[in-house]
Amino acid sequence: MYLKIINNNGDLMVESRQVAKLTGKRHTDLIRAIKSYLDVLTDAKLRPLEFFVPSTYEDNKGETRLCYLLTRKGCDMVANKMTGEKGVLFTAAYVTKFEEMENKLKPNIPQSLPEALRLAADLAEKNEYLLLENAQKNQMINELQPKASYYDLVLQNKSLLSISKIAKDYGMSGTKMNKLLHELGIQYKQGDCWLLYQKYADKGYTQSKTHAIDSDKSKLHTYWTQKGRLFIYETLKNKKGILPIIEREERAS
Structure with missing residues (x-):
């Protein structure tokens, strides 16, 4: 079961149309259900955006339609309301995919001394390259600075x-x-x-x-x-x- 995870400014989310397809629901029915969840969350003074984020898409006619981006919490809420094979498969799909994406975003922490030494060497090489690149840029700026300074002085005076x-x-x-x-x-x-x-x-x-x-x-x-x-x-x-x-x-x- 394919599930596409969206990286929305660092937050992992799933679009409601895809959730509807995977769970065998009509998208309009899922939207109606999400709106009811939002009402409950709002009344309880919880944070609805931690579960569902309003979004839009264009339909086949080019008209703008409402959809939602579901966080992992939002997927949990939808999955908890479901029973049967579709619910189980959806839960397995989003849990697996979220873990894959979260692991990709985690920093690469060395697990052994050789890995730590290799990482340190890579970082030192990268740092040396950045220092060289920065020095080259500074030289170019310094070479152009005299002309720029005098030109600025002239152009400011009309x-x-x-x-x-x-x-x-x-x-x-x-x-x-x-x-x-x-x-x-x-x-x-x-x-x-x-x-x-x-x-x-x-x-x-x-x-x-x-x-x-x-x-x-x-x-x-x-x-x-x-x-x-x-x-x-x-x-x-x-x-x-x-x-x-x-x-x-x-x-x-």
Whole structure:
């Protein structure tokens, strides 16, 4: 007699449709009986869910129907109400199957010294593997961390920045940073203002603003966007090997 045990979050249960089939009952009659058991259990202030757990299934028409999941206690209650061959066979089936499943869930306890030594060796090997795997993951995280840290810093800031503020990330002056970007062919100086070469002018790296000095004079100032800030970061890192201070400190630690 086949009986399927359901592992419901660690609790072993049998579905009421299967119980009905094994006991030769109509499922509707078994549901009616279970509801009467639940009424008695509730009135006695016992815990009905320790015996029967409400559930649902879809019938052949695709309609949702009520069923119950029976715990071992629930199976005992149903079996105790039965007589004859069907009851005996059902009792034998669920008792045997529950024991099989419970044994599978039990921890593997060694029964002899050789078994204990073998288990200890297996656990030591597994622990060594987990330590190695964890060390490898940590290394990968540490390798990616500098970029992630600086990117996070940049992406959290949505405002425009002067070149002096970006240069501060690298521990240098705005003048030195401007010269460095000029050497890299990114910008050129027009009068007192640094402008991007045409190759980079339409990339959204900068925004220029005009500031009035007096009623007759004004001055153009170039500010870098966060996209431009990341462009500087990638360019300095890849072409000059220059990193922001935050990454140098992380690599040194």
